[in-house]
Amino acid sequence: MxxxxxxxxxxxxxxxxxxxxxxxxxxxxxxxxxxxxxxxxxxxxxxxxxxxxxxxxxxxxxxxxxxxxxxxxxxxxxxxxxxxxxxxxxxxxxxxxxxxxxxxxxxxxxxxxxxxxxxxxxxxxxxxxxxxxxxxxxxxxxxxxxxxxxxxxxxxxxxxxxxxxxxxxxxxxxxxxxxxxxxxxxxxxxxxxxxxxxxxxxxxxxxxxxxxxxxxxxxxxxxxxxxxxxxxxxxxxxxxxxxxxxxxxxxxxxxxxxxxxxxxxxxxxxxxxxxxxxxxxxxxxxxxxxxxxxxxxxxxxxxxxxxxxxxxxxxxxxxxxxxxxxxxxxxxxxxxxxxxxxxxxxxxxxxxxxxxxxxxxxxxxxxxxxxxxxxxxxxxxxxxxxxxxxxxxxxxxxxxxxxxxxxxxxxxxxxxxxxxxxxxxxxxxxxxxxxxxxxxxxxxxxxxxxxxxxxxxxxxxxxxxxxxxxxxxxxxxxxxxxxxxxxxxxxxxxxxxxxxxxxxxxxxxxxxKNSQKIYKLEDNKNPYAALGEKQTKVERKGNEVHVNMTAMRSHLSPDNIEGIKLGDVVYFHVTNLEQDWDVPHGFAIKGNKNAELLIMPGETTTLKWVPEKVGIFPMYCTDFCSALHQEMQGYIRVSAKGSTVPLSFSLGKNSEAAESIIAKK
Amino acid sequence: MxxxxxxxxxxxxxxxxxxxxxxxxxxxxxxxxxxxxxxxxxxxxxxxxxxxxxxxxxxxxxxxxxxxxxxxxxxxxxxxxxxxxxxxxxxxxxxxxxxxxxxxxxxxxxxxxxxxxxxxxxxxxxxxxxxxxxxxxxxxxxxxxxxxxxxxxxxxxxxxxxxxxxxxxxxxxxxxxxxxxxxxxxxxxxxxxxxxxxxxxxxxxxxxxxxxxxxxxxxxxxxxxxxxxxxxxxxxxxxxxxxxxxxxxxxxxxxxxxxxxxxxxxxxxxxxxxxxxxxxxxxxxxxxxxxxxxxxxxxxxxxxxxxxxxxxxxxxxxxxxxxxxxxxxxxxxxxxxxxxxxxxxxxxxxxxxxxxxxxxxxxxxxxxxxxxxxxxxxxxxxxxxxxxxxxxxxxxxxxxxxxxxxxxxxxxxxxxxxxxxxxxxxxxxxxxxxxxxxxxxxxxxxxxxxxxxxxxxxxxxxxxxxxxxxxxxxxxxxxxxxxxxxxxxxxxxxxxxxxxxxxxxxxxxxxxKNSQKIYKLEDNKNPYAALGEKQTKVERKGNEVHVNMTAMRSHLSPDNIEGIKLGDVVYFHVTNLEQDWDVPHGFAIKGNKNAELLIMPGETTTLKWVPEKVGIFPMYCTDFCSALHQEMQGYIRVSAKGSTVPLSFSLGKNSEAAESIIAKK
The missing domain is CATH 2.130.10.10 (YVTN repeat-like/Quinoprotein amine dehydrogenase)
Known part of the structure; x- marks a missing residue:
């Protein structure tokens, strides 16, 4: 000893x-x-x-x-x-x-x-x-x-x-x-x-x-x-x-x-x-x-x-x-x-x-x-x-x-x-x-x-x-x-x-020499991927709501969603439509007890959100992506359980503004 | 437009x-x-x-x-x-x-x-x-x-x-x-x-x-x-x-x-x-x-x-x-x-x-x-x-x-x-x-x-x-x-x-010029702090178990704990007894659905653990602190609900080995 x-x-x-x-x-x-x-x-x-x-x-x-x-x-x-x-x-x-x-x-x-x-x-x-x-x-x-x-x-x-x-x-x-x-x-x-x-x-x-x-x-x-x-x-x-x-x-x-x-x-x-x-x-x-x-x-x-x-x-x-x-x-x-x-x-x-x-x-x-x-x-x-x-x-x-x-x-x-x-x-x-x-x-x-x-x-x-x-x-x-x-x-x-x-x-x-710069959109097999803005949608399955959305300089599609109710579980499936190196987008929602998403070009990633309060909740791109990044924002409206506000959303395939932006690009 | x-x-x-x-x-x-x-x-x-x-x-x-x-x-x-x-x-x-x-x-x-x-x-x-x-x-x-x-x-x-x-x-x-x-x-x-x-x-x-x-x-x-x-x-x-x-x-x-x-x-x-x-x-x-x-x-x-x-x-x-x-x-x-x-x-x-x-x-x-x-x-x-x-x-x-x-x-x-x-x-x-x-x-x-x-x-x-x-x-x-x-x-x-x-x-x-190098032990007012190895203890309060423990080169005190049962919620209150700059200790437990602790000199920090399985769970210092850091480990025994294994622990104030180490220091 x-x-x-x-x-x-x-x-x-x-x-x-x-x-x-x-x-x-x-x-x-x-x-x-x-x-x-x-x-x-x-x-x-x-x-x-x-x-x-x-x-x-x-x-x-x-x-x-x-x-x-x-x-x-x-x-x-x-x-x-x-x-x-x-x-x-x-x-x-x-x-x-x-x-x-x-x-x-x-x-x-x-x-x-x-x-x-x-x-x-x-x-x-x-x-x-x-x-x-x-x-x-x-x-x-x-x-x-x-x-x-x-x-x-x-x-x-x-x-x-x-x-x-x-x-x-x-x-x-x-x-x-x-x-x-x-x-x-x-x-x-x-x-x-x-x-x-x-x-x-x-x-x-x-x-x-x-x-x-x-x-x-x-x-x-x-x-x-x-x-x-x-x-x-x-x-x-x-x-x-x-x-x-x-x-x-x-x-x-x-x-x-x-x-x-x-x-x-x-x-x-x-x-x-x-x-x-x-x-x-x-x-x-x-x-x-x-x-x-x-x-x-x-x-x-x-x-x-x-x-x-x-x-x-x-x-x-x-x-x-x-x-x-x-x-x-x-x-x-x-x-x-x-x-x-x-x-x-x-x-x-x-x-x-x-x-x-x-x-x-x-x-x-x-x-x-x-x-x-x-x-x-x-x-x-x-x-x-x-x-x-x-x-x-x-x-x-x-x-x-x-x-x-x-x-x-x-x-x-x-x-x-x-x-x-x-x-x-x-x-x-x-x-x-x-x-x-x-x-x-x-x-x-x-x-x-x-x-x-x-x-x-x-x-x-x-x-x-x-x-x-x-x-x-x-x-x-x-x-x-x-x-x-x-x-x-x-x-x-x-x-x-x-x-x-x-x-x-x-x-x-x-x-x-082998480093990969983007994920190719055409190879994206995520079942919730929106491979173009026309594929964006919001669907309810019981109390689950699935948002197939896209991010592209400088807007989210959809960028306004209504008809979410307390008790819903919302999944935001965000596809980054960019196909250029070093253009990620980010995604977050106010008050979400979750982290953010960083989505690489061509990738689809999903953020879960369980709203706990009635009100208006901003969502936005968290990764400064363009001169109009600060404009890359939207709102989600959450209503009480039993509310009759219908599920609806702006931009995406239903939006003329979106069409004109897409045509321009 | x-x-x-x-x-x-x-x-x-x-x-x-x-x-x-x-x-x-x-x-x-x-x-x-x-x-x-x-x-x-x-x-x-x-x-x-x-x-x-x-x-x-x-x-x-x-x-x-x-x-x-x-x-x-x-x-x-x-x-x-x-x-x-x-x-x-x-x-x-x-x-x-x-x-x-x-x-x-x-x-x-x-x-x-x-x-x-x-x-x-x-x-x-x-x-x-x-x-x-x-x-x-x-x-x-x-x-x-x-x-x-x-x-x-x-x-x-x-x-x-x-x-x-x-x-x-x-x-x-x-x-x-x-x-x-x-x-x-x-x-x-x-x-x-x-x-x-x-x-x-x-x-x-x-x-x-x-x-x-x-x-x-x-x-x-x-x-x-x-x-x-x-x-x-x-x-x-x-x-x-x-x-x-x-x-x-x-x-x-x-x-x-x-x-x-x-x-x-x-x-x-x-x-x-x-x-x-x-x-x-x-x-x-x-x-x-x-x-x-x-x-x-x-x-x-x-x-x-x-x-x-x-x-x-x-x-x-x-x-x-x-x-x-x-x-x-x-x-x-x-x-x-x-x-x-x-x-x-x-x-x-x-x-x-x-x-x-x-x-x-x-x-x-x-x-x-x-x-x-x-x-x-x-x-x-x-x-x-x-x-x-x-x-x-x-x-x-x-x-x-x-x-x-x-x-x-x-x-x-x-x-x-x-x-x-x-x-x-x-x-x-x-x-x-x-x-x-x-x-x-x-x-x-x-x-x-x-x-x-x-x-x-x-x-x-x-x-x-x-x-x-x-x-x-x-x-x-x-x-x-x-x-x-x-x-x-x-x-x-x-x-x-x-x-x-x-x-x-x-x-x-x-x-x-104002940067603080340690927390003084004498200023530590954490209610669960063990300010010396003699103060270490393990106490049961219903299904809560509180471990007032210490970390010091190169041992945890206590380093063996028995008598934890399924259904218990265990709080490890770890005090780092060091009073020298840049000698943190770390603390983690196998399978814990929690993070680690990094404990600065003089600080007390608490890790919660809810054991979910019967068995032996190692705990150890996670921050390489001394030549015998790898020896700075211990075990926790978890028994079934209703088990008669009594709450006991080694080292700390009850341990002769610990006393000899303390005397040596």
Whole structure:
């Protein structure tokens, strides 16, 4: 116990010195101001060199930055509702946030992985995990929109996710918190953790053509905390590596109780073998309940399906599936180098970085160079798996990425620095302070077979005193480094949205060339779409009123509606008739307990409104669209229940004024 | 009618040529790349020169940028829910979004005004309007948090707001959409607009000491659309000026029907006189219903009060209160120069900019140089109020700000440019293209008595082809200009959050010096606060369970809770015990149909949870706070209704482990 408290107090002291007291270590050979300025400046009208997709952490969303400018190009709504974009509020997007617990307005979005072909980024999809209520999302990079979200059953805290295999065969989800399985009675004492709490690693297949995800199988493991992972590549293709901590199986005060052992583990998982077993019908079918939500681009609608079965393969029944490799101490990052030969484990409390050799791991498995078992899983001897150790690299190693030139870069949370070291001889080559306490880092393509090098971005947890103060709450920050030379050069600090964890970056051309600019009206299959003003209408179906309306510079059609009554539920299906890039329209109604709509050219989106008061309610375009945008307004009259005011509307196909406008255009 | 259609088709053609086809007019004498780069580059560790508070438009929030870097320092949640910050989800903040229609998750935040003393920015508060469900918010610049929100009754589309008087006596709110008044029966035909629809200008007083807002009185006006406003200053102190359009009183197809008259109006309002009448008990007390929401910093809680009465002063009964000045054509911006002598009206469809003289307006009033009345209000003759016209300035003038050196800068939406002109002789001095279609612009202090000049920021509605493409939806953009010389020099393009309308900017020191870094624990008066781990507890009150818990690096206390039953409503009152800047903790529970909490040092915040399933639910810190953040987790056990599992919890005052940790610290 003394040792544990000591290690914690080392951490605490180091944090006081480095991270939290605003210490400013000296920079080492940074670019001069003018040089750095010219390297990050993207002149008006010029484009950034790279897209940087950055996880939002507790924002639940994904943000897209331009590199080297650090400019925020877009926030993509994924797991949290976004009133601005109507995400989770329009009828079409509500199903996307459905879970086995119903709609949840918030998610904790930690990690990202871009789809790969042959271990290289192919620019098709971006996968994002959700930690709190385990889910994986797929974002379509043609539209920068979330296309699909799948929930993960038998899991809690989907942290080691959404890492992918080198041809995007699978996207993986490992539970951070072990829990009783969904198919068991979960009402058990918390102190029965060792007996009743289990971990799972889930393999979600990705359809090669359209990217559709499907939960294939889950591996059942002893209870502990599964943290991060990466797939093998090249020689290690077919394997996946996961870090885990709390091999002490503590369930309370983990700060102390999960920091007792000198080593936890990196798990080596033979997923090709697991796939074989699964395809051969091995494993147990169990009853579960999880949501699978898909967005349909043709109809502009989403659907949510509840799935009720999954296959669980208990790894202790299949001794050639999973092996454990001891790894000091509470490992966090678990990173595979571009050649696929080396696996780097980063122990948060370790004073060294172990590098494991895939070849040695295979030899150890073949020769059974084991040191007993853990929960029924063979434990490979540390030395038998070890390629070598990076000695005294820094304090609190967290994550490692690679430049493709034989170098690794590791973030150190406690000593607030990035350390560059050689994969060949494990020697430290350079170190550079960060401000402060970096978590993740990103080298474009840095976790693929072909990193693009040149830049490194550090994502720092502590920002104090780096930007103008904004009260008790500060943005977290990114720092951009030039890594094209021998020494890292700090170029730029910039604040970030939410809390970035993993990020991905690629040269712009790979994404930009496929970017979609509008939705074609002729492809719009939404059943309520009005594909021209003559198709606009207002129809009553019992107490439901459906308004098939259009938005076009600079009027809504219809723009006056009467005959709505208290007790009605009104659906405004708004089609944006524009067919030009960057001409969205917005739509909102006074006092509606809902968000707005932003409707892209050619799209149909639906806003629900349940009027609660008699009176006149303005509606208007919320997105400044033209010189006469302020004129793009209308009124809805709501009468009492039982009123005899007939349903009627102006403009649309019945309106001469509308006809003349249409003729003019 | 022909003329109207012509003017619209001019607009449409111009938009095709300038705004929407990505035309790139040549720049005029811009800074060279290296020069511009050095002017906007803020080196790591250095601070921006200015804070720029930017309205979020359809995002509902306010964003804070650093100038000249264009970096987004913070998004302040105001009118829309923000799952990231728990805004609208925590028990403490839910009341802040209350309205007479209940909680509304979204707002349309258009304009901002910083509090002023003697016509200069004093750095205390930032006021923000909400257009859709009329509201005004006050943000405290010590904490960068929304402190107060007041709803405006008898109003719809609170657009000409929240402009303030030069000693922040009042913040103003003018209705954009005229509607039947709340105190009348609103169930009237829409085509009875001229008879039944009215406009109001509301004057909300601001308490000098603590900024508390109170709806003082409302001026009742004929139905039309009230657009923008600014208060007088210096000689015109005591007056307010509002632009209005749709003096045609059209209620459908405003694109055509509200563009018929050659001139609409600028309203000159003698608010000092109105205040006198109000204090003398004039006007009519009417029954209304509106919400007034306040955040209490001592208890960290908010309250919402419904107010049921207001005073309406019908201006046609008080002929010396309001005067109308004809203004071509559909005026939008209504801007008063730093000396308070000149009022600039910007007609969206006008080919000139009229500048009105306050002195001439006063003479015209004295001499009754009127041209009849409009809705009972005297109309001053155009020429009698006119100082002069800026001839052929551009197409589609929208907004004007001032540099304090005798120059005005106007944005032109249709011709996509900013034009600099002289207040003295109304000559155009310079013009610079923008990319594309600017709406608002901001010169730091540009609407006060003492502009800071140096920079101008244009907020553009159209962005296409200026940044890397991000699918059909693009960010809107800002462009930073150097205006320190004779010619405007474009320095930087950067994307923005939401849709910026008005913005405010001030030298950083004015705000930074008062910025609050933590909430002091000893000042925390939240009734559920646990101000130390020994005060943590779990208490049952019927089916309500209250958890008074603490968060501190790196554990939650308690971290295991049993005895929760289906049917319970659980309140987690989490106090962040840290007393160091930039050490927030986060808090979330698996499957909770709620957001997360972000809890600042010294603050108590409450998350509600209604468990729906039996089982074990992890909870954890969502904001990476320390090297052992991943260990900052716990479990909650939920049992069936009627279960005999007793309420119990680990850690907190009952835990030896906790005691040892506490002793160590």
């Amino acid at each position: 003394k040792k544990i408290l000591y290690s914690i107090s080392v951490v605490a002291s180091a944090m006081l010195v480095f991270g939290l007291q605003g210490c400013k270590p000296k920079n080492a050979g940074d670019a001069t101001g003018a040089d750095a300025a010219s390297k990050v400046y993207v002149a008006p009208g010029k484009y950034d060199e790279l897209y940087n997709f950055v996880s939002g952490g507790f924002s639940g969303q994904v943000s897209v930055y331009g590199i080297p400018s650090g400019r925020l190009l877009r926030v993509i709504p994924v797991f949290s509702v976004d009133p601005e974009k109507g995400w989770g509020y329009s009828e079409e997007t509500k199903p996307m946030l459905n879970t086995s617990s119903g709609q949840i307005p918030w998610g904790d979005q930690h990690h990202l992985d871009l789809s790969q072909t042959n271990g290289e980024i192919d620019g098709r999809w971006l996968f994002a995990n959700e930690n709190n209520t385990p889910r994986i999302a797929r974002i379509d990079l043609k539209t920068f929109r979330t296309s699909e979200i799948i929930e993960i059953p038998n899991s809690a805290g989907n942290h080691s996710s959404p890492f992918i295999t080198e041809n995007t065969e699978y996207v993986v989800a490992g539970t951070r918190f072990s829990v009783p399985m969904d198919y068991e009675n979960g009402d058990v004492p918390i102190d029965s953790y060792k007996k009743n709490f289990k971990g799972t690693l889930s393999f979600v297949s990705v359809a090669p053509k359209d990217g559709e995800m499907k939960l294939a199988f889950q591996l059942l493991l002893p209870g502990m905390d599964f943290d991060l992972s990466h797939s093998g590549k090249g020689p290690s293709s077919g394997w996946f590596f996961f870090s885990c901590y709390n091999s002490e199986q503590a369930h309370t005060l983990l700060e102390v109780n999960a920091s007792k052992r000198d080593k936890d583990y990196v798990l080596a998982v033979n997923w090709k073998k697991a796939e074989e077993y699964f395809k051969a019908g091995k494993g147990k079918k169990v009853k579960v309940n999880y949501a699978h939500n898909k967005y349909n681009e043709a109809t502009h609608t989403a659907s949510s399906t509840m799935i009720t079965e999954t296959t669980v393969i208990d790894v202790k029944d299949f001794p050639d599936l999973v092996y454990m490799i001891p790894c000091p101490k509470s490992p966090h990052g678990c990173d595979v180098d571009p050649t696929g030969q080396y696996i780097v484990g980063s122990g948060k409390l370790a004073a060294l970085i172990p590098v494991f050799s895939f070849a040695k791991i295979q030899d150890a498995i073949k020769n059974k160079t084991f040191d007993g078992t853990y929960g029924g899983i063979p434990v490979i001897k540390y030395e038998a798996a070890l390629y070598g150790e990076v000695k005294k690299p820094g304090l609190g190693p967290l994550h490692t990425e690679f430049d493709g030139k034989g170098n690794a870069y590791t973030t150190f949370f406690i000593s607030s620095e990035i350390v560059k070291w050689s994969l060949k001889d494990l020697k430290v080559l350079d170190r550079h302070p960060t401000y402060y306490s970096p978590g993740h880092l990103c080298i474009p393509g840095g976790d693929t077979r072909k990193p693009y090098g040149k830049y490194l971005i550090a994502y720092n947890k502590i920002t104090k005193d780096r930007f103008l103060p904004t009260g008790p709450e500060l943005a977290q920050s990114a720092q951009l480094f030039d890594i094209s030379g021998d020494k890292m050069k700090l170029l730029l600090d910039y604040p970030t949205i939410g809390e970035p964890h993993y990020a991905q970056a690629v040269p712009a051309e790979l994404i930009a | 022909k003329k109207i259609l012509y003017s619209i088709s001019v607009v449409a053609s111009a938009m095709l040529v300038f705004g929407l086809q990505g035309c790139k007019p040549k720049n005029a004498g811009d800074a060279t790349g290296a020069d511009a780069a050095s002017k906007v580059y803020v080196a790591p560790g250095k601070y921006d020169e200015l804070y720029n508070f930017v309205s979020g438009g359809f995002s509902g929030q306010v964003s804070v940028y650093g100038i000249p870097s264009g970096r987004l320092l913070r998004v302040i949640p105001v009118f829309s829910v923000d799952p990231e910050k728990g805004w609208g989800y925590s028990e403490e903040t839910k009341p802040m979004l209350n309205t007479s229609s209940g909680q509304i998750p979204w707002g349309d935040q258009h304009h901002l005004d910083l509090s002023q003393t003697n016509g200069e920015i004093d750095g205390r508060w930032l006021f923000a309007n909400e257009n859709n469900t009329p509201r005004i918010a006050r943000i405290d610049l010590k904490t960068f948090r929304t402190s107060e929100i007041i709803e405006i009754p008898n109003s719809a589309g609170n657009h000409s707001s929240p402009f303030i008087t030069e000693n922040t006596e009042y913040v103003v709110a003018g209705t954009r959409f005229s509607v039947p008044m709340d105190y009348e029966n609103g169930d009237v035909p829409i085509d009875s607009y001229k008879k039944n629809f009215k406009g109001t200008l509301s004057f909300v007083s601001v308490a000098p000491k603590d900024g508390e807002m109170k709806l003082a009185f409302q001026l009742l006006l004929p139905g039309m659309d009230f657009d923008l406003s600014h208060s007088g200053k210096g000689p015109s102190s005591g007056w307010f000026f509002f632009s209005c359009y749709n003096s045609e009183q059209a209620h459908t197809l405003l694109e055509v029907n509200a563009s018929k008259r050659d001139k609409d109006y600028v309203l000159a309002v003698n608010w000092k006189k109105a205040e006198e009448y109000f204090k003398a008990g004039k006007g009519k007390k009417v029954k209304v219903n509106y919400a007034h929401n306040k955040y209490n910093e001592a208890t960290h809680t908010a309250s919402s009060t419904m107010i049921t009465e207001t005073t309406v002063i019908d201006v046609k009964d008080f002929p010396d209160l309001v005067y109308m000045i004809p203004c071509p054509k559909s005026p939008h911006g209504c801007d008063v120069d730093p000396t308070g002598q000149y009022i600039v009206g910007s007609g969206k469809l006008a080919a000139l900019i009229p500048v009105f003289s306050f002195a001439k307006i006063q003479d015209a009033i004295k001499n009754k140089t009127f041209d009849g009345t409009y809705g009972g209000i005297p109309v001053i003759k155009y020429e009698a109020a006119l100082y002069g016209e800026v001839k052929k300035p551009g197409l589609g003038p929208l907004h004007t700000e001032f540099d304090g050196k005798g120059n005005a800068y106007t944005t032109f939406f249709i011709s996509s440019e900013i034009v600099k002109w002289s207040l003295k002789d109304l000559k155009v001095l310079d013009r610079h293209p923008t990319y594309y279609s600017p709406g608002h612009l901001c010169i730091p202090g540009g609407d006060t008595r003492k502009p800071y000049g140096k920079y101008l920021i244009a907020y553009n509605k159209i962005t296409k082809d200026r940044f890397l493409p991000t699918g059909p939806e693009l960010a809107q953009s800002a462009q930073l200009f150097d205006i320190s010389g004779d010619k405007m020099k474009l320095l930087l393009d950067y994307p923005t959050i939401g849709e910026p309308h008005y913005a405010q900017a001030v030298p950083a020191e004015l705000i930074a």
